[in-house]
Amino acid sequence: MAGARQTVGEARRIVVKVGSSSLTTAAGGLDADRVDALVDVLAKTRSGGEREIVLVSSGAIAAGLAPLGLRRRPRDLARQQAAASVGQGLLVARYTASFARYGVRVGQVLLTSDDMSRRAHHRNASRTLDKLLAMGALPVVNENDTVATDEIRFGDNDRLAALVAHLVRADLLVLLSDVDGVYDGDPSRPGTSRIAEVKGPEDLAHVEIGSAGKAGVGTGGMVTKVEAARIAAAAGIQVVLTSAVHAADALGGGDTGTYFHPTGRRSADRLLWLQHASTPQGSLTLDDGAVRAVVEGRKSLLPAGIAGVEGDFSAGDPVELRNREGRAVARGLVNFDAKEIPLLVGRSTRELARELGPGYEREVVHRDDLVVLHP
Numbered sequence: 001m002a003g004a005r006q007t008v009g010e011a012r013r014i015v016v017k018v019g020s021s022s023l024t025t026a027a028g029g030l031d032a033d034r035v036d037a038l039v040d041v042l043a044k045t046r047s048g049g050e051r052e053i054v055l056v057s058s059g060a061i062a063a064g065l066a067p068l069g070l071r072r073r074p075r076d077l078a079r080q081q082a083a084a085s086v087g088q089g090l091l092v093a094r095y096t097a098s099f100a101r102y103g104v105r106v107g108q109v110l111l112t113s114d115d116m117s118r119r120a121h122h123r124n125a126s127r128t129l130d131k132l133l134a135m136g137a138l139p140v141v142n143e144n145d146t147v148a149t150d151e152i153r154f155g156d157n158d159r160l161a162a163l164v165a166h167l168v169r170a171d172l173l174v175l176l177s178d179v180d181g182v183y184d185g186d187p188s189r190p191g192t193s194r195i196a197e198v199k200g201p202e203d204l205a206h207v208e209i210g211s212a213g214k215a216g217v218g219t220g221g222m223v224t225k226v227e228a229a230r231i232a233a234a235a236g237i238q239v240v241l242t243s244a245v246h247a248a249d250a251l252g253g254g255d256t257g258t259y260f261h262p263t264g265r266r267s268a269d270r271l272l273w274l275q276h277a278s279t280p281q282g283s284l285t286l287d288d289g290a291v292r293a294v295v296e297g298r299k300s301l302l303p304a305g306i307a308g309v310e311g312d313f314s315a316g317d318p319v320e321l322r323n324r325e326g327r328a329v330a331r332g333l334v335n336f337d338a339k340e341i342p343l344l345v346g347r348s349t350r351e352l353a354r355e356l357g358p359g360y361e362r363e364v365v366h367r368d369d370l371v372v373l374h375p
Contacts, residue, residue: 008240009253011172013133016042016251017056017161017228019177022244023091024059029066030090034244036098038176041247042138043102052133054168056141056161057095063087088142095140107137110144111160113277118316118333119369122167122270129168158228159276166235166272173232173239174250175225180243181258182209182226197259201230229260231276236266271371274331278318282311282338283328284364291323294330295372300363301332303344303352313338321365332370335362 018038025031046053061073061080064087074080088110096106109132111125132139141164143157158175165173184207185192198204209222229239240250242257249256286294290305301321313319314337321330336344344352344364353361 005253005255005259007253008172008238008250008259011170011238012050013052013054013168013170014045014172014174014251015054015056015161015165015168015170016174016247017157017176018058018244019157020058020062021178022176023057024062030059030063030094032094032098035094038244038247039095039098039101041251043099043104044248045251046104046138047102049136054129054133054139054141054164054170055095056157056164057091058142058157060084060088060091060142063090063094091142092140099138105137107132107139109139109141111141111164112144113160113273113279119270122273126167129164133168156224156228158224159231162228162231162235162237163273163277165232165237167270169266170237173229173237174247175228175239175241176244176247176250177225177241178243179222180246180256181241182207182222195258196255197261198229198233199261200263229258230263231272233260233262234264235272236262236264238262274318274333274369275371275373278331280311280320280331281313281317282309282334283320283322284309284334284341285322285324285326286329288324291321291329294321294370298367298372300367301365301370302349303347303364304349306341306345306364309338309341309345311338319365321370328373330370330372332365334365336364 022038023030023034042053042055045051061083064083064085065071065073067086067090068083070079070083074083092106092108099106109125109129129139141160143160161173161175179187181194181196182198182204183192183194195203195207204226209226225241229241232239239260240257241260242250246254246256284301284306285308286301286305287307290301293299293305294301307324311319313334315335316333318331319334320328321332322328341364343356344360349361
């Protein structure tokens with residue numbers, strides 16, 4: 001365990017995610033002392049320039065509640081977006097002022113899940129974050145709540161943080177909230193104990209993980225944090241999950257919180273985003289031969305292998321690829337509108353090009369825009 005924690009202390013590029021409940025009062029509004037305490041830890045961690053930090057920060061909606069006279073987090077999307085619009089400026093202004101005490105400049109990066117599945121947007125976001133870090137700035141990342149629709153929202157910043165850690169090729173992801181780790185039961189009850197490390201999903205197979213946050217201003221409970229940790233670990237990134245008050249210990253490699261060992265290999269592509277951040281806008285049913293070609297052969301999906309289509313989607317949207325039993329076997333970005341697909345079903349690209357023009361001599365889903373979903 002000591003060896004694993006030592007690599008935490010040696011991590012050079014770190015993504016830190018902090019939840020709303022660690023930054024705001026229960027009534028809504030930023031708690032300046034809490035923000036400053038977090039910034040103190042992050043600024044000291046990166047001092048000397050040996051370590052780079054990307055901060056994924058919740059709190060925009062919560063920060064906008066009090067200024068708009070809202071007593072609690074609204075349930076409807078329009079008022080959430082209004083609160084985020086007001087709160088995001090307050091949140092970044094607070095971070096800017098707090099980091100300025102250490103001579104650290106802050107850069108705001110707002111992302112939507114819809115952006116990140118698309119190749120050009122993914123590449124641009126990666127380039128921007130890399131450049132900010134190279135220029136000595138500290139990126140503050142949040143979901144772009146003011147424009148995201150229900151269909152394209154991450155829903156919680158824990159998953160966003162895991163995907164950002166993958167995007168920037170981080171060595172470490174630290175998830176900070178109001179709970180100091182994963183417990184083998186309800187932490188408020190006597191006799192439960194903190195799980196110090198997780199080597200794989202089997203270590204949590206018999207643990208019942210609660211879903212509600214304590215403070216009432218955030219969206220992510222322990223379920224979303226553990227899922228985020230699993231996503232990052234599967235992408236080869238070590239994860240520490242703990243409370244914001246233990247941030248310094250976590251970043252220094254101390255025995256705090258729950259440590260998730262990396263379970264997979266690093267990859268530099270955006271297919272993790274397609275798998276975990278996109279919401280399918282429809283589905284294509286594949287014949288048995290196409291399922292084998294896509295799943296086992298990792299080939300593109302051609303019109304000849306399609307047996308059916310559902311949904312109302314446009315070219316470039318994410319869609320599920322299903323077998324004849326209706327089970328999703330893959331997800332990909334489709335090259336045609338839903339209304340065009342019936343014209344293509346079961347036909348060869350050569351035949352389609354001859355009848356409809358050269359624009360139809362292409363894959364329905366290219367293998368570079370396709371991720372196989374493991375059962």
